[in-house]
Structures are given as C-alpha cells and as structure tokens.
Amino acid sequence: xxxxxxxxxxxxxxxxxxxxxxxxxxxALQRLRSALSGLGRDADALLDGSPESVASVWEPITARCxxxxxxxxxxxxxxxxxxWPSWARHGKLVDPHPPAESLALVDGFVSYLAEVITSxxxxxxxxxGEHRISDYPTLNYPVLASDSHQIxxxxxxxxxxxxSAHGRDPMGGPEMLAHVRRxxxxxxxxxxxxxxxxxxxxxxVAEVDCFDVGLREDIAEQHPHLVERLVAELTDRDGVVSVxxxxxxxxxxxxxxxxETRLRLWLTLWLQRHLPR
Numbered sequence: 001x002x003x004x005x006x007x008x009x010x011x012x013x014x015x016x017x018x019x020x021x022x023x024x025x026x027x028a029l030q031r032l033r034s035a036l037s038g039l040g041r042d043a044d045a046l047l048d049g050s051p052e053s054v055a056s057v058w059e060p061i062t063a064r065c066x067x068x069x070x071x072x073x074x075x076x077x078x079x080x081x082x083x084w085p086s087w088a089r090h091g092k093l094v095d096p097h098p099p100a101e102s103l104a105l106v107d108g109f110v111s112y113l114a115e116v117i118t119s120x121x122x123x124x125x126x127x128x129g130e131h132r133i134s135d136y137p138t139l140n141y142p143v144l145a146s147d148s149h150q151i152x153x154x155x156x157x158x159x160x161x162x163x164s165a166h167g168r169d170p171m172g173g174p175e176m177l178a179h180v181r182r183x184x185x186x187x188x189x190x191x192x193x194x195x196x197x198x199x200x201x202x203x204x205v206a207e208v209d210c211f212d213v214g215l216r217e218d219i220a221e222q223h224p225h226l227v228e229r230l231v232a233e234l235t236d237r238d239g240v241v242s243v244x245x246x247x248x249x250x251x252x253x254x255x256x257x258x259x260e261t262r263l264r265l266w267l268t269l270w271l272q273r274h275l276p277r
Contacts, residue, residue: 003081003089003090004090005090005091005092005261006090006091006129006139006140006141007092007139007140007261009090009140011128011140013140014128014129014140014141015128017086017090017128017140017142018126018127018128018142020086021085021086021087021126021142022126022142024085024086024107024111025110025111025114026111028085028104028107028108028110028111029108029111029112029115031104031107031108032047032105032107032108032109032111032112033047033108035064035104035105035108036057036060039060039064041060047112049115049116049119050116051116051120051177051180051181051184052177053116054112054113054116054173054176054177054180055172055173055174055176055177056173057109057112058109058157058171058172058173058176058177059172059173061105061106061109062160062161062164062170062171062172062173064101064102064105065098065102065105065106065161065164065165065170066164066165066170068098068099068101068102068165069099069165070096070097070098070099070165070166071096071097071098071099071100072096074095075093075094075095075097078097078100080099080100083100084100084103085103085104085106085107085110085154087107087110087141087142087152087154088103088106088107088154088158091141091154091158092261092262092265094262096165096166097165098158098161098162098165102161102165103158103161105161106154106157106158106161107154109157110153110154110157113153113157113180114144114153116180117144117153117180117183117184117187118144120184121146121184121187121188123146124144124145124146124187125144125145125146126142126143126144126145127142127143127145127150128140128141128142128143129141129142129143129145129150129152130150137152137200137264137265137268138150138151138152138155144187145187146186146187146188146189147189148186148187148189149183149186149187149189151183151186151187155269155272156171156176156179156269156272156273157171157176159171159269159270159273160176171273175273179272179273199216200216200268201215201216201219201267201268201271201272201275202214202215202216202264202267202268202271203264204260204263204264204267205260206259206260207252209254209256210252210253210254211252211253211254211255211258211260211263212250212251212252213250213251213252213253213263213267214249214250214251215227215249215250215251215271216249217249219249219271219275220248220249221248221249223275223276224248226274226275226276227245227248227249229274230267230270230271230274231243231245231251233270234253234266234267234270237255237266239255239256239257239258240253240254240255240258241254241255241256242254
C-alpha cells in the first residue's frame with residue numbers, strides 16, 4: 001500500500017491534509033475520553049485543560065501503549081491502516097510499528113495538547129508547515145505556529161510510543177509536561193526554541209552507501225557529551241551498521257535499511273527530547 005507522505009505533497013495537497021487533520025481533532029478527543037474511562041480513569045477530572053494535567057493524562061496512555069507493544073504485521077499488511085489518523089497515514093512510520101489502538105491514543109492526546117496549548121497561546125494558528133529550507137522536518141506537515149515557532153504535535157508523543165513499544169525508555173508524565181511548557185514558551189516568542197527557529201537541529205545528506213549528518217553547531221559546542229550519547233544510542237538502533245563522528249558536529253551514518261527522511265526525523269526527535277532547556 002502506497003501512502004502519500006507529507007514530504008511528497010504539493011502545496012494544495014498539504015492544505016487538504018491540514019483540513020483533514022483539523023476535522024479529526026474533536027472526534028479524537030472524544031475517543032480519548034472513552035479510552036481513559038475504559039482504563040479506569042476519571043476523564044472529566046483528568047482533562048481539566050491545564051498544562052499541569054498533561055502529565056496525568058499521558059501516564060496511563062504511555063503505560064497502555066507499552067502493554068500493547070508492536071503490531072505483528074508489517075505496514076503493508078496491516079488492515080487497520082486506512083482507519084489510522086491522517087497524520088499517521090501521511091507520516092513516516094516504520095516497522096515494527098505501534099498498533100491501531102496506540103495510534104488512536106496518541107491521536108486523542110494530540111487533540112488534548114492542542115486545546116491546552118491554544119488556551120495558553122490564543123494567537124497560535126494551525127498552518128501548513130513552511131520553511132526556507134526545502135527539507136525542513138515539518139515542511140508540509142500540519143503544525144501549530146506563531147511568528148517564532150512551529151510544532152507538529154504528534155511528533156514527540158509518537159516517538160515516545162515507539163520507545164515504549166520497543167521496550168526502550170519512553171517519556172514519562174513530567175517529561176511530557178516539560179515539553180508542553182517549552183512549546184508554550186516558544187510559541188509566545190520566548191526561550192531558546194524561538195531564538196533558533198530558523199536553524200534546523202540536523203541536516204542529512206544521502207551519499208553513496210551512507211548518510212552525511214550535520215548537527216546545528218551550537219549543539220556540539222555547548223553539549224559535546226550529549227552528542228556522544230546520541231552516537232551511542234543511534235549505533236544501538238536496529239539496522240544501523242556504524243556511526244562515525246568525523247568532526248564536532250559531523251557524522252557519517254551507515255544504515256542501509258533507512259532512508260534520508262527516517263534518519264532525519266529520528267535525529268530531530270531525539271534531540272528535541274534530550275537537549276537541555
């Protein structure tokens with residue numbers, strides 16, 4: 001099954017995908033309420049609209065996704081795929097992938113995040129992701145944006161669910177709350193995220209039999225030990241043959257089973273999670 005990725009879309013197609021994403025928000029939130037009730041939680045008490053509630057809402061979601069693990073079928077063989085949220089169908093999911101129930105939980109959580117964040121930043125608008133850099137990670141994605149920041153809300157929750165499904169360290173409630181607070185601050189035009197909004201965290205260029213990776217220069221300058229940790233964790237990923245750091249902010253990655261988009265997204269999300277704020 002071939003699905004149109006955001007990266008392949010024209011401007012018109014990306015606009016239609018944004019409309020589709022927005023139309024899914026209210027039904028997804030209602031499904032989240034039902035799911036939380038099914039997990040024995042008081043949905044009305046949890047979903048009080050405050051930023052602080054994000055931690056309590058995320059905890060049962062991530063626990064349930066850890067229990068669900070991965071779907072035994074490949075993306076091409078999974079019959080539930082047509083019913084996935086649009087951002088999952090058009091996004092870069094890889095095998096082994098989370099099952100439909102996990103994706104639905106993330107979808108509901110995204111709707112709740114949208115309510116919390118837009119209440120805190122009323123001027124934020126939904127737009128098609130745009131940037132002067134042609135391979136910017138959220139180009140054509142449905143993003144919540146201000147003059148200084150753009151964010152694709154499903155990105156880090158989905159990253160964390162992949163971590164849970166594969167038995168790795170997921171984002172806990174306090175970490176997800178910290179992410180939401182940083183996002184609110186950035187959308188208000190404050191904090192480090194907004195000050196470097198024009199610079200992507202990472203660039204990836206496909207070479208013969210490898211990828212040439214460049215990290216934003218301030219990352220290597222200010223957080224050299226974090227780069228060492230990134231290299232170690234990337235090396236440990238399935239399919240990665242080797243990672244060679246040939247400069248403070250430069251890597252050569254040999255990962256035959258990945259493409260440029262997958263590597264760029266993984267590196268971007270890892271850095272978004274781990275960079276100190």
